[in-house]
Amino acid sequence: MTPPPPQTGPPLLEMRGITKRFPGVIANQDVDFDVRAGEVHTLLGENGAGKSTLMKILFGLYQPEEGEVLLRGEPIDITSPSEAIDARVGMVHQHFMLVPTMTVAENVALGIKSDRGPLTDLDAVSERIREISEAHGLAVDPDVEVWRLSVGERQRIEIVKALFRDAELLVLDEPTAVLTPQEVDDLFVILRRMTEEGRGIIFISHKLHEVMALSDRITVLRNGRVTGHTVPAETSRENLAEMMVGRAVKLSPHRPDVTPGAPRLKIRGLSVVGDRGTRAVDQVDLDVFGGEILGIAGVSGNGQRELAEVVAGLRKPEPGTSIELDGQAIDSASTRERRDLGLSYVPEERMRDGAIGDFTVSENIILVDHGSEKFSASGLLNFGAIKDHCNKLVEQFAVKTPSIETPTSSLSGGNIQKVIMARELSAGPAVLIASQPTRGVDIGSAEYIHERLVEQRDRGTATLLISEDLDEVLGLSDRIAVMFEGRVVAIVDHDDATREGIGLLMAGVFDEEPATT
Amino acid sequence: MSEFLTLTVIMATIASGIRLATPYLIAALGETVGQRSGVLNLGVDGVMQLSAFFAYWTVLETQNLILGVLAALAVGLIMGLIYAVVTVSFHATQGISGIGIFLFGLGFSDLMFQRQVGTPRPIKQLQEYGIPFLSDIPQVGPALFEHNLLTYAAFLMVPIVAWVMRSTTFGMNVRAVGENPQAADSLGVSVARTRYAAILIGNTMAAIAGAALVLQLGIFQPNLTQGLGFIAIALVYFGAWRPVGVMGGALLYGLVNATVLQWKAQGIIPRSASDIAAMAPAVLTIIALVVLAGRVRPPSALTRPFTRH
Ligand SMILES: Nc1ncnc2c1ncn2[C@@H]1O[C@H](COP(=O)(O)OP(=O)(O)O)[C@@H](O)[C@H]1O
Ligand SMILES: [Mg+2]
Numbered sequence: 001m002t003p004p005p006p007q008t009g010p011p012l013l014e015m016r017g018i019t020k021r022f023p024g025v026i027a028n029q030d031v032d033f034d035v036r037a038g039e040v041h042t043l044l045g046e047n048g049a050g051k052s053t054l055m056k057i058l059f060g061l062y063q064p065e066e067g068e069v070l071l072r073g074e075p076i077d078i079t080s081p082s083e084a085i086d087a088r089v090g091m092v093h094q095h096f097m098l099v100p101t102m103t104v105a106e107n108v109a110l111g112i113k114s115d116r117g118p119l120t121d122l123d124a125v126s127e128r129i130r131e132i133s134e135a136h137g138l139a140v141d142p143d144v145e146v147w148r149l150s151v152g153e154r155q156r157i158e159i160v161k162a163l164f165r166d167a168e169l170l171v172l173d174e175p176t177a178v179l180t181p182q183e184v185d186d187l188f189v190i191l192r193r194m195t196e197e198g199r200g201i202i203f204i205s206h207k208l209h210e211v212m213a214l215s216d217r218i219t220v221l222r223n224g225r226v227t228g229h230t231v232p233a234e235t236s237r238e239n240l241a242e243m244m245v246g247r248a249v250k251l252s253p254h255r256p257d258v259t260p261g262a263p264r265l266k267i268r269g270l271s272v273v274g275d276r277g278t279r280a281v282d283q284v285d286l287d288v289f290g291g292e293i294l295g296i297a298g299v300s301g302n303g304q305r306e307l308a309e310v311v312a313g314l315r316k317p318e319p320g321t322s323i324e325l326d327g328q329a330i331d332s333a334s335t336r337e338r339r340d341l342g343l344s345y346v347p348e349e350r351m352r353d354g355a356i357g358d359f360t361v362s363e364n365i366i367l368v369d370h371g372s373e374k375f376s377a378s379g380l381l382n383f384g385a386i387k388d389h390c391n392k393l394v395e396q397f398a399v400k401t402p403s404i405e406t407p408t409s410s411l412s413g414g415n416i417q418k419v420i421m422a423r424e425l426s427a428g429p430a431v432l433i434a435s436q437p438t439r440g441v442d443i444g445s446a447e448y449i450h451e452r453l454v455e456q457r458d459r460g461t462a463t464l465l466i467s468e469d470l471d472e473v474l475g476l477s478d479r480i481a482v483m484f485e486g487r488v489v490a491i492v493d494h495d496d497a498t499r500e501g502i503g504l505l506m507a508g509v510f511d512e513e514p515a516t517t
Numbered sequence: 518m519s520e521f522l523t524l525t526v527i528m529a530t531i532a533s534g535i536r537l538a539t540p541y542l543i544a545a546l547g548e549t550v551g552q553r554s555g556v557l558n559l560g561v562d563g564v565m566q567l568s569a570f571f572a573y574w575t576v577l578e579t580q581n582l583i584l585g586v587l588a589a590l591a592v593g594l595i596m597g598l599i600y601a602v603v604t605v606s607f608h609a610t611q612g613i614s615g616i617g618i619f620l621f622g623l624g625f626s627d628l629m630f631q632r633q634v635g636t637p638r639p640i641k642q643l644q645e646y647g648i649p650f651l652s653d654i655p656q657v658g659p660a661l662f663e664h665n666l667l668t669y670a671a672f673l674m675v676p677i678v679a680w681v682m683r684s685t686t687f688g689m690n691v692r693a694v695g696e697n698p699q700a701a702d703s704l705g706v707s708v709a710r711t712r713y714a715a716i717l718i719g720n721t722m723a724a725i726a727g728a729a730l731v732l733q734l735g736i737f738q739p740n741l742t743q744g745l746g747f748i749a750i751a752l753v754y755f756g757a758w759r760p761v762g763v764m765g766g767a768l769l770y771g772l773v774n775a776t777v778l779q780w781k782a783q784g785i786i787p788r789s790a791s792d793i794a795a796m797a798p799a800v801l802t803i804i805a806l807v808v809l810a811g812r813v814r815p816p817s818a819l820t821r822p823f824t825r826h
Contacts, residue, residue: 059703061825082705097700099693100817109686110693111704118685161704 010073011036012169012200013058013089018067020053027053028064029224035169035200040191042203042211045221046244046442047413051204052094054221055171059091060084071169082111090167092158094174094204100147104140105129108161125164132163137190151299152183159190170194171202176210180299181470181503188214206244206443207471208237208251220244245443252475253450256458260478261290264462265311265431266324272306272317280306281317282486288431288462293453295465295477297502303486304466305348308435311464312345313338314353326430339368342430346420346437348466350413354420357409361401362390364408365423389426397422398448414445421449425456432456435466450476470499470506484508526783528660530775535664538771540565540730542671544749545756545763546678547722552753553682554715555695555818558600559615562746563622564720565727568592570626572728573737574633576640586667586728593724596622597717605712608822619746627739634737642735643667667729672764674722679760691715695816698823708823723749751802757813766802773798 013035020028027050035041043051056062058069060078068075071087078084084091098107109125126142133140138156146154155175162170172191176184191201191214205211211218212232220228220243228243241249265288274280281303288294296304309315311323313335323331325341333341347353355364366375366386375386390404399418401411408416417437424432434453438446453476457463467473473480474497481491482505489510492502504510544561551558568589576585600618603609643665647653651662682688690711693701698708723746730745731737748770756762777794780786786794 061703080705081703085705091703093703095699097697097703099696099700101696102689102692106689106693107700110689110701111706114686118687120684120686120689 010070012072013202014070014073015054015058016068016070018054018057018064018069020050020057020062020064026224028057031067031221031224031226033219033226035202037168037198037200038195039216040195040201040203040214042205042215042218043221044204044206044208044211044218044240044244046206047440048442049221049244050224051221052173053224055091055173055202055204058084058089058171085111085165085167088166088168089171090162090165090169091171092155092162092173092175094177096154096158098146098154098157101145103143103145104149104157104160105142107146107157108142108164112165128164129160132160136163136193138163151178151301152180152186155179155183155187156190163194167199169200169202171204173204174206175203176205176207178300178468180506181499182507184210208240209471211240212237222246241443247444249443249447252471253447253454255454255476255478258291258458260292261460263287264290264326265464266322266327267311268322270307270310270317270321270323272303272310272315272321274303274306280486281310284483284486284488286464286481286488288464290430290460290462291457292478293457293463293465293476295467295473295480296483297467297470297473297480297506298483299506300468302483302506304483305435307483308345308348308433308464308466311431311433312343312347339427342427344424344427344429344432346417346424346432346434348435348439350417350420351409355408355416357407359408360405361394361399361408361411361419362386362404364419365390365393365404365426368423369427393422393426394419397452412442412445414441417441417449418445421452425452428459429456429461432461432463433466434463436468437465438467438469438472446472470502474499474502482506482510484510524656526779528656530779531772532660532663533778534768534772534775535661536668536733536771537774538767539665539668539671539733540726540745541749541752541770542726542764542767543667543674543729544723544726544746545752545767546671546674546760547719547726548750548753549719549756549758549760549763550678550682550691550722551715551719552819553695553758553816554691554712555698555816555821555823556604556712556716556719557611557615557750557820558618558716558719558723559612559747559750560596560600560618560622561615561719561723561749562742562744563619564593564596564723565622565730565742565746566626566740567596567622567727568724569727569731569741570629570737573640573731574629576732577634577638580641582641582643582732585732586725589724589728590721592727593721594717596724597720600720601713601716604822605709605716608824611820611822623740626741630737630739637736637738639736640732643729643732665733667725667732670725671729675760675764682760687711687714692816694823695818698818698821702823702825712823748799748802751806754813754815755802755805755809757809758816766805769805770798770802773801 011034015033018028018031031054045051053062057064060080060083069078076087105122105126108129109120109122114121129142138160140156140160175187195201203214215232218230219226222244237251241251267284267286270281270284271279272281298304306315310317317331321331325343328341330338330341351357370376375382394404397418400415408419437449453463465476478494479491480497480502481488482502490505544565548558548561571592572585572589575588576582596618603614604611645663645665648662652658690706693706694708694711702708731741752763752766755766777797
């Protein structure tokens with residue numbers, strides 16, 4: 001490979017004094033950011049800090065109100081993605097920009113002038129893709145349709161797309177959010193090889209251990225402003241978290257020792273057909289004891305969602321499934337009956353299944369029990385009682401909202417989740433299913449939600465925690481069940497669980513003794 | 518002897534089915550291209566109506582069939598441009614904009630007809646041409662290989678549209694823009710330009726379908742299409758957004774229609790029941806759509822306007 005160019009002369013990219021406003025928010029305020037050839041410069045910040053906005057400005061998707069962009073020392077005005085591509089800027093977006101119904105080669109070829117005029121030239125494109133994937137260690141098959149591929153493979157295609165256009169500066173917006181630990185390691189090797197070729201990389205993440213592992217330099221954004229620069233050698237995860245949030249945070253909650261009680265949720269032979277018509281969950285047996293959090297680890301799409309939906313009563317299992325809550329069979333009970341028996345559910349799609357955006361905070365809080373005698377009499381709502389109840393919960397769960405009459409959709413993700421948690425925990429559930437409880441939630445709220453989950457466990461609730469955030473599962477769970485292709489392939493005690501061990505199980509390496517890498 | 522008669526009748530029915538399928542096929546192929554780009558056009562019927570009138574009026578005045586088709590084309594381009602400006606540039610809701618186009622086409626063609634023509638007068642019809650040798654095959658020949666030029670063109674367009682969608686960069690852009698416009702945009706493909714082109718293709722084809730309808734009949738009357746354009750939209754779903762599937766649907770529709778007509782003429786269906794029998798094709802389509810529902814997936818971005826913000 002070519003040696004990295006000497007670090008003299010202008011940086012590859014300089015963004016100076018960038019300001020971008022959206023109605024009601026300043027997404028970027030006077031942001032300075034630069035990248036040198038051959039380095040990984042990380043942009044770290046909470047959800048909503050303005051990272052994607054800054055990168056979309058670089059890529060010509062948004063125009064800044066103020067500030068300038070210099071590429072290789074020259075001022076440049078990028079007004080569309082094609083201009084960015086021409087300037088050799090490549091971007092792997094947070095949400096993949098792929099057409100699932102088209103082949104890998106077609107996806108890569110989109111927007112590129114064909115040598116055959118109006119006709120596509122997919123053979124030549126496939127050939128180049130093979131060359132690129134060989135040169136960079138990116139295994140992809142150009143002829144398969146994208147919908148058949150795993151998330152890890154899709155991400156490699158995104159990188160191939162950028163390399164195909166010979167990007168010299170590559171932006172990766174939260175590329176690891178959906179990868180297994182092993183896939184993350186592989187990705188980092190690929191990225192390192194690219195910097196050795198003299199390309200510059202902007203890495204966006206809020207996963208602190210990854211940021212520490214990969215970055216040459218780190219810039220932290222908070223509420224649209226740069227709040228600090230550092231390098232991994234001079235900082236720590238706690239330190240970075242503090243720069244992101246603006247105050248000290250506990251990264252994993254204290255879990256006092258609790259002796260688990262009797263099994264409160266008992267699942268036997270649970271199988272269910274998923275949306276694709278294939279078996280999404282295959283013969284799962286699980287016991288969740290009172291006073292324990294059972295975490296489910298797994299790459300998304302391995303049956304976790306369907307499992308949660310079956311237990312919650314939103315999806316019909318196959319015959320032969322048995323689910324018991326405190327000894328009562330609930331597998332054919334309605335959601336109402338399940339709730340009455342003490343089941344609570346914090347759904348993964350919080351704005352679809354968990355709350356009604358147009359409803360006020362208080363309406364969402366009483367959504368599941370507005371018919372109970374606490375809140376209504378002969379069909380009429382008792383507004384006084386509702387108000388007292390909601391005000392109490394809003395305070396107790398530290399929901400930041402102007403009032404309980406505010407439409408829920410105008411709250412931040414973290415606060416909406418707190419509203420849902422307040423509703424689901426206020427009943428003191430026997431069994432709690434929490435799906436992705438802190439996804440897209442700010443660190444402060446996540447910290448708070450974690451404390452609440454542990455507190456509920458200490459009170460004897462049996463919690464089934466489903467999360468794609470391995471750190472969350474490792475930090476909260478008493479036991480960890482790993483799901484792979486619809487089956488529970490292992491259950492590991494908290495004290496025996498390691499990132500690497502769980503990561504291998506998630507990737508489907510479990511038959512023989514775990515491979516050592 | 519009577520067997521011979523039956524075969525003749527069957528062949529005549531097939532020939533008329535193919536002829537009846539022509540406007541459905543052309544309109545549905547055009548709508549397929551539009552929908553593959555993510556744009557639903559409920560105005561097909563209105564465009565057909567209006568272009569049918571202008572084709573008719575032009576032929577009535579000039580006796581020139583080619584001019585008639587050109588007039589229809591112009592109507593299609595104008596209507597397409599309006600629809601594209603409204604739905605792509607101004608991001609208007611496609612459903613209601615399409616209904617607007619339909620109502621405009623229906624009303625304006627009626628108005629023009631009342632003012633300019635008044636009472637229906639017949640015009641020159643499309644002439645049928647036999648394909649040399651093939652049309653000489655006994656029985657089958659005249660049924661399959663003796664049709665007007667627009668019918669030939671319609672069936673020729675099936676492989677052409679399929680090929681354009683599959684093998685050209687334009688077709689690839691159309692598919693990408695209909696499935697994931699953000700992705701196309703991020704690679705420098707102009708979503709707006711691609712959708713404009715697809716809409717214009719869809720509307721000009723609807724216009725040709727209108728011309729084919731009126732020039733096959735040789736006469737115009739208000740509400741000539743009787744919802745044919747809506748059936749064409751249903752056929753796009755029926756054909757799962759694939760030209761060959763759409764052709765299958767159009768042929769099925771044409772043949773069932775022809776059979777019902779035939780049976781009515783022969784008195785197999787009693788007069789009193791003939792209106793009910795006339796619903797047969799529509800009922801068949803609905804049944805087919807229900808059976809197909811859930812098995813095929815429309816383009817993901819269908820009916821969704823695209824914006825970067
Ligand atoms: N297209 C948009 N319209 C309005 N507000 C937006 C838009 N994009 C982002 N924002 C707002 O700008 C802020 C920064 O968002 P974003 O750049 O996506 O953050 P990050 O990528 O760091 O999570 C957030 O408050 C977000 O709600
Ligand atoms: Mg982002």
